[in-house]
Amino acid sequence: MKASDGAVLAIRVHPHDNVAVLAADVQAGGAVRLADGTELQAVEAITRGSKVALIPIPCGKAVIRYGEEIGKATKDISAGEHVHTHNLRRGE
Amino acid sequence: MSADFVFQGWRRPDGRMGIRNHCLVLATVSCAAGVVREVSRRLPAVVAVEHAHGCGRGGPDLGLQVKTLAGLVQNPNVGAAVLVGLGCEVTSPLVLKSAASASGKPVETVVIQEVGGSRKAVDQVEALARRLLGELEDLPRQTGTAADLMVGLKCGASDTFSGLTANPAVGKLADRLVQLGGTAILGETTEMIGALGPLLKLSETEEVAARLRVKVERQEALAHEILGPLAGRVIAPGNVEGGLTTIAEKALGCIAKAGSTPIRQVLDYADRPSRNGLVVMDTPGYDVETMAGMAAAGAQVILFTTGRGTPVGFPAVPVIKISSNSELFEAMTDDIDLDAGPILAGKSAAEVGEEILALLLRVAGGEKVKAEINGQAVFAFAQEGPAF
Numbered sequence: 275m276k277a278s279d280g281a282v283l284a285i286r287v288h289p290h291d292n293v294a295v296l297a298a299d300v301q302a303g304g305a306v307r308l309a310d311g312t313e314l315q316a317v318e319a320i321t322r323g324s325k326v327a328l329i330p331i332p333c334g335k336a337v338i339r340y341g342e343e344i345g346k347a348t349k350d351i352s353a354g355e356h357v358h359t360h361n362l363r364r365g366e
Numbered sequence: 367m368s369a370d371f372v373f374q375g376w377r378r379p380d381g382r383m384g385i386r387n388h389c390l391v392l393a394t395v396s397c398a399a400g401v402v403r404e405v406s407r408r409l410p411a412v413v414a415v416e417h418a419h420g421c422g423r424g425g426p427d428l429g430l431q432v433k434t435l436a437g438l439v440q441n442p443n444v445g446a447a448v449l450v451g452l453g454c455e456v457t458s459p460l461v462l463k464s465a466a467s468a469s470g471k472p473v474e475t476v477v478i479q480e481v482g483g484s485r486k487a488v489d490q491v492e493a494l495a496r497r498l499l500g501e502l503e504d505l506p507r508q509t510g511t512a513a514d515l516m517v518g519l520k521c522g523a524s525d526t527f528s529g530l531t532a533n534p535a536v537g538k539l540a541d542r543l544v545q546l547g548g549t550a551i552l553g554e555t556t557e558m559i560g561a562l563g564p565l566l567k568l569s570e571t572e573e574v575a576a577r578l579r580v581k582v583e584r585q586e587a588l589a590h591e592i593l594g595p596l597a598g599r600v601i602a603p604g605n606v607e608g609g610l611t612t613i614a615e616k617a618l619g620c621i622a623k624a625g626s627t628p629i630r631q632v633l634d635y636a637d638r639p640s641r642n643g644l645v646v647m648d649t650p651g652y653d654v655e656t657m658a659g660m661a662a663a664g665a666q667v668i669l670f671t672t673g674r675g676t677p678v679g680f681p682a683v684p685v686i687k688i689s690s691n692s693e694l695f696e697a698m699t700d701d702i703d704l705d706a707g708p709i710l711a712g713k714s715a716a717e718v719g720e721e722i723l724a725l726l727l728r729v730a731g732g733e734k735v736k737a738e739i740n741g742q743a744v745f746a747f748a749q750e751g752p753a754f
Binding site for chain 1: 563612615
């Protein structure tokens with residue numbers, strides 16, 4: 275789903291989440307917008323259904339979705355970056 | 367809509383409220399399945415249920431069989447039942463009738479070996495079922511409220527959006543229903559592996575939390591024992607391709623269906639809650655077996671979210687299908703009752719939760735769900751050990 279200005283909607287489930295999920299594919303440099311109007315720029319192409327970092331997440335810090343930790347960053351992640359198996363692992 | 371949440375259903379002798387008024391014809395053992403099938407051909411108005419069990423199992427499984435089948439007989443959507451057995455099985459019609467007697471509803475029994483074979487049994491079952499159907503037609507409807515409703519929560523054939531759209535919307539519905547005095551059952555213990563922390567936080571008491579921990583850790587140990595190195599694959603390759611990274615993430619998406627009210631009880635499979643509100647039931651993740659446990663507990667409706675689409679239904683219990691994305695809703699419109707996909711276009715989960723509540727009320731008042739219209743009614747239930 276895209277807004278009329280071309281921005282891609284991303285869904286943040288819980289206010290504490292530092293990632294959101296894209297409702298449509300976004301190109302590198304494309305605009306990503308949350309329901310509350312917050313906007314950021316995708317630093318790379320990210321596909322629909324994938325997670326995008328909303329704020330910088332330093333290596334070793336918790337990645338938060340549903341207001342809960344879903345794992346830890348395995349490298350520094352910048353805002354607008356794709357978050358998946360290459361930079362996130364289950365925290366033990 | 368708290369003041370408006372009333373529907374016309376059937377109050378059973380045990381006080382529970384049915385939203386359907388079915389005559390169940392149940393094979394108590396697999397050997398009686400052919401008779402039940404023939405009766406359903408002659409008399410399509412009955413809900414005919416057969417299964418592959420009823421004998422040849424160890425003690426714990428036989429207990430589970432009796433509990434589950436008797437629970438289905440007692441489900442308030444069933445107004446009357448004919449139990450059809452062979453005669454030498456463990457879960458005989460008399461055992462089940464006695465186990466279900468507290469419901470106070472009319473239950474008849476036919477035993478194939480006693481009546482002299484399957485043809486005579488079919489005739490007898492048909493005659494009994496015709497009489498019971500007539501009696502059920504004469505039962506007057508009575509007014510029920512949200513407090514009378516028990517809803518099972520289920521997700522199956524999930525996709526990456528299930529945990530983002532349909533499940534959180536069902537969570538909002540669960541919150542509303544509980545607020546109105548109703549009951550919601552969260553199952554699928556396998557899917558709770560990785561989400562124990564948030565579930566413990568929702569637990570109303572220390573005792574509930576301790577019991578929940580035991581159930582989830584047991585399931586995790588079982589997964590490691592049976593699946594070995596594959597246990598980590600509880601998150602499937604398809605999940606990862608879809609964008610899910612960790613088990614915790616997948617589990618959190620699943621338990622989003624429970625909403626945010628306190629967990630008041632943790633039940634064994636097919637056990638009946640003794641309190642209203644949100645409860646957890648220890649069930650497999652497998653769709654039909656999970657629904658059987660919930661139906662045996664007395665759930666009159668199942669709310670079923672799906673991302674890839676499934677036609678599955680359940681005998682006597684309407685299964686409301688909610689799609690996680692609008693493409694699925696359009697592609698499988700014959701199978702899906704409501705679309706949570708518009709959340710991807712900016713609609714809130716709470717808005718969709720209200721739509722589900724309104725649909726639930728209509729279904730409680732008699733509106734048929736797609737699975738009922740399609741005649742989808744599959745039955746299977748959970749077993750622990752090997753067959754003997």
